[in-house]
Amino acid sequence: MEPLKIVIAGPVGAGKSTIIRTLSETEVVDTDAFASEDIGKKTTTVAMDYGTLHLGDQLLYLFGTPGQDRFDFMWDVLSEGALGLLLLIRGDRPEDFVPARRLLDYITSRHSIPYVLGVTRQDQPPVWEPEEVAVFFGVPAERVVGLNAKDPRSAIGPLLRLLELLIENK
C-alpha cells in the first residue's frame, strides 16, 4: 500500500517536533541545531523532523517543517502530494498567530491540501481556545482542535479531525 504523508507546520516553538516524537513509533529523525538568534529556545529544526507510524499495511509519514521563513522552500517540497496539513500554534503565544496565518495562507493557496489547526498548551491556561483561534484565523471552527502535544491520545486528535473532514469532503 502506498505510504501516506502528513505535513506538520507552524511557527518556531509551536511543538512540531514534540508532537512527532509523541506520535511516532520509530526513532524520530530530527535536524535540530543550536539557534543562532533569540527564538525563545536553545535549539530549532533547520531542515525537517520525520517520524513514522505503521498501521497494519499502511505506513504513515509525519513530516515537520522548519518554522523560519528562510526555509519556505521546504514548505513546498513537503506539501507536494501530502494527504493533509496540520498547522500547529501555541495557544499561549498570540504573537505567533499572524506569522502562522501567513504560513497557512501561503501553503493552502499554492497546494491543494486539506488542513486543520492544532492549538497546543490547552492543558496550561491561560490559553486561547480553539473557537477563539478559528475566529482570528477566519477558518471554520470545525477546522481547529485543541491538544496537548505530549499526550498521544490528545496529540492524535487534530489528525483524526483532518481525516474526518477529508472524508466528508468539507
Next chain:
Amino acid sequence: MAIFGNLNHMSLDDLLPFISSRDGALELFNLKRLPQITLFFQKGKLICVYQGNKPVDALQARSIIGELIDARKGGFEFMPKAKPKSCPEALNWPVDRLLISITTTSDEFAQLADRFPHPETVFKLAKDTAPDDTRLADFWKQTHEYLKKGTSAQSLAGRLGMPLDHTRFYLLKLQQLGAVTAVRNSQEKPSTKRTGAAARLLKSLKKHFFGEDGAWSH
C-alpha cells in the same frame, strides 16, 4: 534662481513644501532604484509624474513618491514654469496633503513590513466594492480583474511595474479590510482515491490509539 542639490543632503519631504508654492518641474536623476523622475507642480498641487519620458498613473505615482521620500541618493533640479507635454490623467494632489499621506503610509509600511504576505501567496477578491481609502482604491481599481481570478503580490508587481514590497503592503491592507482573502485550494474536491485512503487511515489510527472500539470523542 537655481534650485538643485542632492537627496543625500535634502530629502524630498524637506524639499516639497518649498517647491510646492512654485509652478514648474522637479527633475530627479541618478536615483538608486528608479530611472529619471519628473514631478510637475501647479498652484500648490502635484499635477503629473513622469517616469523617463512617460506619464504614470495615480497608483504608480504614489509608489514612486513613496520611494522618493526614502531615497537618499540622487540629484534634483527644479525647472520653473516647465509643463508636461501630455498628462492623460491629471493628479491634482495638494502637496501638503500628499506629504501627510505619504509619510503616514511610509510609517505604516515600516511598521507592517514583517507581516507582509509571502510574495507567492495567492489572493482573491472577497468583496466586489472598492475600499474608501484613496490609496487602496487606486490599487484595487488596477488589480481587481486579476484578483477576481486569483493572483499574488509577485505577479502583480510584475504586471503593474511596482516594487514587490508595495504590492505586498497593499494586499495586506486589503486583507485586513476583508476585501481580499487567501485562496484555499483545500476547498477543491479530493479524489475518491484520497478519500478512500483517508477512511482507511482514520479507522487504523482510532484502533491504534483508542483500542478496538476506536472511541474518540471531540
